[in-house]
Amino acid sequence: GIGQAMADGCTKLRWDAWGPAEVVPTRSGSFEHLKEHQRVGVRWLLALHECSPGAILADEMGLGKTLQTLCFLDALAVRTRRPSLVVVPASLIDNWIAEVGRWTPRLGVLRYHASSGVEREEIRRQFFDDPRAYDLVVTTAGAVHCKEDRRTFFRKVGFEYMVCDEAHCLKNAASARHKELSKNVRCRRRLLLTGTPVQNKLSELATLLGFALAGDKGVAADIEVLQELAASLEEQQRTQAMRELQEVAAPLILRRLKADVLTELPAKRGVVTRLEMDPAQRAAYDEVVAANRTAARAAAKGPGRRQSKAWFVQAFHQLRRVSLHPLLGKSRLSPDVMRRFVDALIEVRPDFAKAPRARVDREVESWSDFEKHQAAVEYDLSMDFRVANDELFQSAKINELMRVHEEQVARGCKTLVFSQFTQFLDVVEAALSARGVAFCRLDGKTAIADRAGAVAAFQGEGGPSLFLASTKCGGTGLNLTAASAVVMLDLDFNPQNSRQAEDRAHRLGQVRDVVVHYLVCRNTIEEMILQRTMPKMMLDRHFGAHRAALEEATEGAFCEATAREPGDDCGDADLCGADGEAQAKVNEANVIKDFSAFLLGS
Template sequence: QKQTRSPEQDSKDKGKGLTSIKEYFVKWKGKSFIHCSWVKHDDVVKVAKYSAGLNMRFKHYQRSVYGMPQVATSGKLEDQEVGDMVNGIDPLWVLADRVIAQQEKKGRKVGRRKYGESPGFLAGGGSLHPYQLEGLNWLYFAWEQRKNVILADEMGLGKTIQSIAFLAALKEEEQVQKPHLVVVPLSTFPNWEREFALWAPQLNVVPFIGNQAGRTVIKTHELYADPSQVKGKTKAHSRHAELQARVKFHVLLTTYEMVGSETGTLRSLEYETLIVDEGHRLKNQQSKLFQQLHNFKTRQRTLLTGTPLQNNLSELWMLLHFLDASKFQSLGDFEADFSDLSHGDQIAKLHELLSPHLLRRLKKDVLKQLPPKKEQIVRVELSPLQKDWYRGILTKNFPNLTNGKQTGRLKSVMMELRKCCNHPFLIDEQEWPVTRDPKQFLQQLVQASGKLALIDSMLVRMKERGHRVLIYSQFTTLLDLLEEWLAARQWGYQRIDGSVGGADRQSRIDQFNRRPADNFVFLLSTKAGGLGINLASADTVIIYDSDWNPHNDLQAQSRAHRLGQLKPVMIYRLVTRLTIEERMMQQTKKKMMLEHLVVHKMNTAADLKQDELDDILRYGAAELFADAVAASQKAQQDATT
């Protein structure tokens, strides 16, 4: 309510007295909270008639104001209730079956509720798949038992939707008083917002993100009701209790970064449920994120991760320790109990320990209708220019390769060799073509790299056959180069890397999915483009250069091979023959061998031992230099003849 003076009142009362009119503080779609503004009630009602989503949220808001219960109803009854509700009449309690249903909810026993079909309160987003319904029931039962858990479904199975369905169920069935906290990576934030609006518009979800000015608006208007509007609650005896009683949102959706910036604000409340997306990021107990979230007051905690098995034994223990510190107290004892996973009894014991806390399903087991995925390793030869650069790098760093004591320098050499395998222009910009002729530029750019020459010919055929392609790389400088190549080819494309913000990121994804005729290729950095992205409109994935952690590449593949994919998905992994890349691939294969045993040792490049570095760097060098000697001898013979 806002005190104001209407023009009519000015003319009658000559400026004396004020009248109270109703206004809403509106958050405008596509703009940050600093652009919020007041809009009159009548204007909001007019606009709501033309927007189904806004109309639904408006109805739910009015219900909450007048204390009406949130129950699923038909669309016809919804229309009838709007006028009655404003007049303070509650027709929901007139129907006997609804009264009985409410009483049964209050008196039911723990563990008895089980959804046999997709709940009606999720009708706006569609129906849950059977395995997603199982996931909802599992999460719900874990909440009833106050058990902290990990939902570890393979990427692309809809962990986000299952989590939203779980929170909606708590709102619909239990009338939970405490709010929920959902912490997600910045890259997945827009997707979470969209899925909440689609599947559970009845939930008041506050996106806690933005600059300091925007967050101030959120804290002022979105988090707490005015004390005078808090009805039916006892007087708070402390500042904490008073804030808790005034909470007016159901879900606070925020990011890892905001947890660090707004720890004081977030810790001032108690939460019913804490959900952490990409929960494997809590693998380091010393990280600020781990310590901050670990100290939050929550009734139940859920971690979401599609790659729970990539971590070594200690990192797995960290996740379990975050969930249940009393049960998983000692890292030393945990490692001693499962020191040798080659023994079946230890594997069985580990399964038994994890089963109450972890649910994992694979696409091949639950999505029989999903088109198949096939991966092909394509071994590529170095171009003549690449061979010259590769030999030059090894020759220049020969002393470092022979003394084996400068690990830091060897890693730098490794990075130079990886760049060379991708494209020699990444090492020396002076190699770039200087011609202004577009055809000559394209020819020189493509012929300089064995990989680029290969995918150039591949994509010509793919475009003719109607395929759409995702290209992943570890190097943003390579993505820059590939942009030049695509522009020269006059092929439409989109790009996402770590520098692309959330809103722009989602806009590019939408452009690619909705306008296939204008977008043939999507360029993505492996880490930034491996999370929170649905690119099922593409059917081909090219891993231009592999990640040290093979699970990051699996994340990337799952952007296309996921729910909604209608075509078989083909993955091409490019590997330069007899180079550092081929040896890296052999190393990552070893890392994947024990995945079916639930956990395994997983080292990153930073953890490589000295002998492993030496072995990787020297791999293929003998043959490369032998080729150079043979070529030199042949040139001399040709010269003498």
């Protein structure tokens, strides 16, 4: 089994990874260009290749997991002609292929990604015409999801490795992605890459380990033992559980932190900025609070005695949008102007002209004020329905962003901006355009073919000084070290997503100190989110390679960290630790409880 294999290979693992720093032969000579911690990582991967069917390279974001993996595969290409499969998010395909060209140019790489079945069929033909020409196939989980691609390619080709980038997405064994990659790719071994190996639930790490060990050379019995261990660990005290899990997982997971290995990396500092709302924004916010409070209290006196949970969730998110900008609310147009706006839309939109008036009214009423403005611009409607430029700046967050940006420009520096809400990015984009500020933008609507160009433009000398990105799409895998300031316009219920985003700038290649600005409006529900998410203990820091760090992770330390009151300056900006999506749901549910009590209280 795996346990015996690891016991037999332990001496080799210790010697090969941390022994004499001999140069590892690679096809492209890539090993010679690595930093010392990256060389250790490559030697560790090569040692595990001899004695384990899988591994997890879990270095903190920004330490070069992609480069270490490519160098490892470059060394492997000297020994075997079997190709390896790299499964990445669609937004990272161009980055991976560019890194191959830069660091391992003698590896033959095939991009298995296309929008049409005909194009993918041509890619398959290209591969099978000369399979020995390709050492690396780069694809997405979406391609593996396609039944025809599974049948004609992924189950047909025998891969040496399946490498899964951003592997924390596989922590849920019940997810479609986990099941499809587990069952539909033929590979001898698996390598998972993630900067966040320890999530809030230890069982999720066991799921990742089980996935890593389930290649052709994996042993099912050992995977079951891991899962049973994780379940038992959930019952134990946290510190003891972490020690036991680290002992079991240590040979299979390599985890280094930037603070430990990159003494030359500039500092990262986090600042929580509490903002006073613009008067118009405060009035809009208070109006929504008053309306929801009246409705909640009226319902509490009625037969049902309470609004539904879904109602409170909807009311909460309505206030959350207004906390960003009043134009994300729905109160700008008076009933008379709203009626004339719908009349104008019916005249220019055939689908509206054919639909019943009541249905059209419901549709338009569901739009935010900014969406109404966008429709008025798109269909060249009256200026009465459009937003004036000064209204764009009735947001505390946009004004603070402008202030930070002006300071950055004065220093000759660039700024990276994240929001979870693409519609708010639309408003920010309009405000920047009104001020004549050049910017790049990347979100889920950005074509895959255009993403690399946006990054290159921002990274280049003389390029735009601002980069707007959605937290979900732009928060992983990208290298945006041209920025020395990161502005987080809103707080994520999963704080790890924010940390992923901020490390787009704080990573290898950064030459300036990085300041991360977390913007929070005073006396709003954003402070409820802050209270629930900020004090989380950084579990991944205590799961690093150093046992001394684990010794400090006592129950008292957890309590102390949880009790910490967030101040204006939060030190190194590792604000929120490694909460997973499960904890994000818990955080959100707790905030909704706080919010419902707020509405129903005095």
